[in-house]
Amino acid sequence: MAGRPSITLASERVQRTCALSGSIDRLRYVKGARADALARLGIRRVRDLFLHVPRRYLDFSRVTKAAFADVGSEVTVMGTVDKVELKFPRPGMQIVNLMVIDETGVVEATFFKQPWIAEQVHKGDVVAISGKVTFGYGFKQMKAPFYEVLGKGGETSYARVLPVHGVTEGVTVPWMRRIVSSALADAGDVCDFLPASLAASRGLPTLSRALREVQFPSSVEAAERARRRLAYDELLCLQLLLLTRREIELEGAEPVCHEVLGPRMDALLAALPFSLTAEQRAAADDILADMAAPRVMNRLLLGDVGTGKTAVAALALAACADTGAQAAMMAPTSVLARQYAEKLGPLLDEAGISWRLVTGADSPEERAASEQAARSGSVCVFFGTTALLSERIEFKRLSLAVIDEQHRFGVGQRAALRGKGRGADLLAMSATPIPRTLALSVYGDVDLSRIAHRPRAGAGVTTKVVTPDNLDLAWGAVREALAAGHQAYVICPLVDDADDGSALEDVPAALASSSDRMRSAVSTLEWLRRSVLPGVECDLLTGKMRPDEKDAAMERFRSGATQVLVATTVVEVGVDVPNATAMVVLDADRFGLATLHQLRGRVGRGDAAGTVYLSCAAKKGTPARDRVAALEATGDGLALAELDLRLRHEGEVLGYRQSGGVTLRICDLEADADLVERAHGDALGIAGEDPSLTLPEHRLLAAEVRDRFDVYFEELERA
Secondary structure: OOOOHHHHHHHHHHHHHHHHHHHHHHHHOOOOOHHHHHHHOOOHHHHHHOOOOOEEEEEEHHOOHHHHHOOEEEEEEEEEEEEEEEEEEOOEEEEEEEEEEOOOEEEEEEEEEOOOHHHHHOOOOOOEEEEEEEEEEEEEEEEEEEEEEEEEEEOOOOOEEEEEEEOEEOOHHHHHHHHHHHHHHHHHHOOOOOOOHHOOOOOOOHHHHHHHHOOOOOHHHHHHHHHHHHHHHHHHHHHHHHHHHHHHHHOOOOOOOOOOHHHHHHHHHOOOOOOOOOHHHHHHHHHHHHHOOOOOOOOEEEOOOOOOOHHHHHHHHHHHHHHOOOOEEOOOOOOHHHHHHHHHHHHHHHHOEEEEEEEEOHHHHHHHHHHHHHHHHHOOOOEHHHHHHHHOOOOOOOEEEEEOOHHHHHHHHHHHHHHHOOOEEEEEEEEEOOOOHHHHHHHHOOOEEEEEEOOOOOOEEEEEEEEEHHHHHHHHHHHHHHHHEEEOOOOOOOOOHHHHHOOOOOOOHOOOOOOOHHHHHHHHHHHHHHOOOOOEEEEOOOOOOOHHHHHHHHHHHHHHOEEEEEEEEOOOOOOOOOOOOEEEEOOOOOHHHOOOOOHHHOOOOOOOOEEEEEEEOOOOOOOOOOOHHHHHOOOHHHHHHHHHHOOOOHHHHHOOOOOOOOOOOOOOOOOEEEEHHHHHHHHHHHHHHHOOOOHHHHHHHHHHHHHHHHHOOOOEEHO
């Protein structure tokens, strides 16, 4: 009987696998305040702890001697502390200096505003310091390096490769190592959810080995191999989630085969005041081919500001009219919904296609008329906001849902609109430039069309970065624009002084230039009227205003009655006022590159060139300043999107915090581009063979997908 697998051991392994979903407080050393501290890091389950990958490693097989630590290099030096000195050069400033010596020389480590280090590190301790080497006052130095006490009084004990986890108050780096180590000992021997054939074909280590090697690696190379296994898992599960979502949404749906060569299509093409470019025509052909096919369309149309996505979408609306069906086009703001109605409405009229606008500002009589028109089928096209999601809006035959700036809507909202017509085709649009790896990983369940070039570039935009001290340059440019008969925007991150900025979807304070009070639109409007632009007609537009107030403010600006519009990012998408030629963005470092790129697309759209001033308090060379300087250097939206992806998390780039917890914690979309391609192809193969993941070899995988994205599934099922 020797060599046969033990049923008892197998049962214990299954139990440990199931324990991954258990609460973190079931582990040793994790109770009370320590559990609360881990929760602040997003670690609530055993799985979360195992996937809390170290942010760096100290590789003691690659320690550099002090004499050979070149200035400008990033190195790890190990030595004995010869001196600990705490200084107070000025009130509120504390500096700790450690003199670290080895047999070849000395390196001085300097720490700012961390006086407790002088109590934790003592003369004679063996330490490792890791950071960038500089030179000053006759010594090689490291400013604010990572440090680790390896031994006291010359007694040294350390692993060959030491993990350094991200921690928070209440959990130190050594305590995190202790917690992870004990958790791996108790629950780390888990079943692998990947089918064995797939893991073997990709040359991937087992899950239990990957967890151990990424947390306590035998070498830095082994740690990277383990991380890539976990990154692949993350990507594959996300891809399968997206494909599963499509199966759930389309379950039992009968696709509509649209008529795409009908008379209303011909009439709309004739009504367009321009001919479609080759790129626009190609995108339209993709969409119309999908709509004519006996399958449900799920397509994302990407295009930078001004590339003509709206005109392409209009052809899809015409196909619905020729089919005798209905279409709903949902925008994130009433301003944009009304603008679509104003731009496309006259063209639809010429083509004989009926339409209505539905917003939250409609009167009871208007709402009742819209409800009756949708129910009876007397109106073909509906433009609107989330007011279209009202339970009272029931379509007779909705065959197309068009969602603009789709990442601004939650999973439930997108599914709710599509659910108003079983089997309805979905066309999502976005002006946010999205790199290929991000599109494949986050939008892997959709077909992509992209319009890269603008048919009419306009007069162009010049972007300039200024400091708050030099804002007079920006206000002078605004005055010049107004004197020439043009208009201007002033953009603020906050709505009013009661706004604490916690709802900002772009750049958190930690990545911005400072935590100083940001400018609000309400206070800025008062200040401009009082001090900077007295006598100038200034107005306000924020997301907190009622829909009718926003529409009125936008109409005043569009008509020229208002010269300066002080706004939040509510004007980021779609707003088209060709006479606007100047923009000032206050606290620009609190916005992501994609948002800033969208904002500056609001000016220079007409015959006069536009100028955008980005106010940033950050010093040159800091990440915050580098971010806004990139906009000063290029107008290439896709290049900026690639940079934004390198600087920030993919979820922050897309702004999908509301979308049910879909995020990538381990994968680096730039470094792991090959994994993105492989996971995408593997997920398509698995879903093609077994769409519901019910085959025996896929059941563990299905459970893993469900467990990783449980919040997402709950939101989807509620929808």
